[in-house]
Amino acid sequence: MLIAQISDFHLKPEGVLAYGVADTTKPLKRAVDHINRLNPVPDLVMITGDLVDEGAPESYLLLRQLLSPLKPPFVIVPGNHDHKESLRKTFPEHNYLSCSIEEKDEAYICFALDDFPVHLIGLDTVTPGEHGGGFGPKRRAWLQRTLSARSGLPAIIFMHHPPFASAIRYMDKEEFRGWREFHALISEHPQVERVLCGHLHRPIFRHFGGTIATTCPAIGMQLCLDLREEAPSTFMMEPPSLMLHLWTDLWGEKTLLTHISVIEEYPGQYSGPHPFFGVVSPK
Ligand SMILES: [Fe+2]
Structure with a gap:
């Protein structure tokens, strides 16, 4: 099974630049084209x-329009910039967006997809109005039940907020509420x-509770790689990328491998493929 992970489009209405700089329409179009050109096409x-x-x-x-050419089906978990009801209205055929766990008067979109060789579990970490993420006791009980129900199947949990600090200091100021409980689970x-x-x-990437936890590059804009204590909140227009997660059998062992694929501005932007062998370099 091959899964492409994309994240953080931060889509603005067409013609509006995000934070006065970023055209967010073009990179999402390029990401969709890039995924459709992958061979094999992700599942x-x-x-x-x-x-x-x-x-x-x-x-x-615009979001619905830009995602509609995607060849593979897609699944969504909300981020802190998303409006959950608008997501449901935009994608009414995505029934799983109506699965929810009620916690302190808020409905969290939590679901498990059982039709794949890997148990895919979407976890909503977003409390409306809050920038940082969290995980409360009802979601914990649900996740415990969900994982226990299919304990023999490899599982992927996908969620917006990472349950760990990143050393990008201004992002770490808001601790993921309940990360210790999540880690223990x-x-x-x-x-x-x-x-x-x-x-x-x-x-x-980091080791986390016996597994690997990762965050994905963005489509819209990348955070500056600035690990100083006083790093300001800034972004760069570095090339966007996606993650490709491959559940496969290699050397007689089932494993989940993760590759990163850089999204080009146009097909052929990066020269190649070039053979390593059989070519004589000019002197
Ligand atoms: Fe974001």
Whole structure:
């Protein structure tokens, strides 16, 4: 099974630049074209939140329009920039967006997809009005039940907020509420192959509760790689990328592999493929 993960489009209405700089329409179009050109085409596209930058209805209309050419089916978890009800209205055929866990008067979109060789679990970490993420006791009980029900199947948990600090200091100021409980729960379920997140607009990897937790590069803009204590909140227009997660059998062992694929501005932007062998270099 091949899964493409894309994240953090921060889509603005067409013609509006995000933060006065970023044209967010073009990179999403390029990402969709890029995925459709992959060979093999992924079985599924996983989107880990912040599909739009604000809740403008034009952004959601544009979002549906830009995602519609995608060849593989896609699944969504919301980010802190998303409006959950608008996501449901924009994608009414995505029934799983109506699955919810009620916690402190808020409905969290939590679901498990059982039709794949890997148990795919979408977890909503977004409380409306809050920038940082969290995980409360009802979601914890649901995740415990969900993982226990299919303990023999490798699992991927995907969510917007990473349950760990990144050393990008201004992003770490808001601790993921309940990360210790989340860590403890993951530690009890060795079948969890990955915890896949967005939010940090950079690829980051760490050991977490016996598994690997990662954040995905963004489509809209990348956070500056600035690990100083006083790093300001800034972004760069570095090339966007996606993550490709491959569940496969290699050397007689089932495993989940993750590759990163850089999204070109246009097909053929990066020269290649060039053979390593059989070519004589000119002197
Ligand atoms: Fe984001």
